[in-house]
Amino acid sequence: MGNLPTRLKGLRAERGVTQDQVADAVQVSKSLIAAFETSRLSPKQDTAAALDAFFESGDEIQKLSTEARKNRRPTPSWFRPWRDLEETAVILRYFQATLIPGLLQTEAYARAVFASTGMLSDEEVAARVASRMERQAAILDRADRPTFAFIVDAAALRCGPAEIAKEQLQHLADTSARPNIFVHVVPDTAGLHAGRSGSFSLATQEEGDTAALLDDFYEDRVIVEPSRVTGLERTWQAIAAVALPCEQSRDLILRLVNDYDDPVSELAEVQP
Template identity: 85%
Template sequence: MSNLPARLKGLRAERGVTQDQVAESVQVSKSLIAAFETSRLAPQQDTAATLDAFFETGDEIQKLSTEARKNRKPGPSWFRPWRNVEETAVILRYFQATLIPGLLQTEAYARAVFASTGLHSDDEVANRVAQRMERQAAILDREDRPAFVFIIDAAALRCGPPEISKDQLLHLADTGARSNIFIHVVPDSAGLHAGRSGSFTLAILEDGGTVGLLDDFYEDRVIAEPTRVTDLERTWHAIAAVALPCDQSRDLILRLVNDYDDPAAELAQVQP
């Protein structure tokens, strides 16, 4: 078993710094540092290298992290092949009908989502949030820069406690400014559309093939059968046809942000 957690806690004690201070210095969340120190997660290679630089430990943490990842308990069986898809696909397309996509969620929003089910203990919620933040870093910050296309139903933009929704919307606007990330919103005026039936993802692989992931209550389902993938492709194009362009989507997101500063605004009436 890797002694990474003990080593990280020992290094932090030697430096006399808190988890918050380490998190700020290496530009990750405090919950992620806590997950590293309790063996719930192991740092990805780039994060481990940043920790080595902060603690001036050469490549020690990188080696311990590699060992820890090898010894980690595997995730759900359905997710393992999809994680590999996300880490290698050249184009990833996500449609979300009810929530902000997981890869675009802030830590506070993700915590609220997991806590809202009532199915998880506080420790389980913290663990899931840490895993989500780690996944974001691993997928969105890939060195080979795949293209990401997100289509979000406007209703999802208004789903969340006011105290976290404004920051979440600002995060969307900031993330959408990246050159390889495209965020589109389906406006309320679209009415009934093909995406009302549920959320899904499509990934184009290096060999040109396409794989889908279909959201489900208990576990998401990887879709590889050509006929079903074609159905998802058709649905994607039907949704894209009623979605706003990126610039208009950003304008709508920022108008919703502004409405949080105006208590008299009627959020439900916002139209593009």
């Protein structure tokens, strides 16, 4: 029977269909099929059943998916509540002061971020990168298409070695073109602003309840107390007020992409 990615690719080759065609047949995104075929994500039960039906493979994919989930490194207990919130929220907002948000990171950028701590083994870095890629596929490609808003400080756009930064910025620009994803950049000209205190995220559910996640050095903290969540929502609004509109933000990001092809370009300051 083999492992899940190998079997999925084999079944697709036997049928002579593309990832796009499989995605259309089971009503998921192409990127989700790609994630299944590269071990970044395992199909949930209903998706696995749909794949079995499409490939006429009995319950083979369902069994392989169950086995793959058993063998996958579990999400840390402190992060599980936030993952649960991300998987059901209808509006997700993220502010990052120093790095590209995790959901928008390329694999190479994520690897560099985890390796930069100097405290993780190669195996631990690889495991964390795999977990981040899995989270991206699970959250960004949700079938119910929540609304995403990301605000990134301009300093984060200049963070990282040139060999991965250009690819990361292009990925950021490409992702921002999706209709349910809005990316804003706070330019250097904003000076001191409310976001200088640190990064955080907000998840709003269908019924209107909102929870927050505060970045921490060791373990991020989920905040549900209404008064604290309200304070972070006010901070979000204050940051959004000094951020560039989406189109200007995307133009700025693409300018930086082009600057990597210009050896005399100066990336010292990001202006609107």
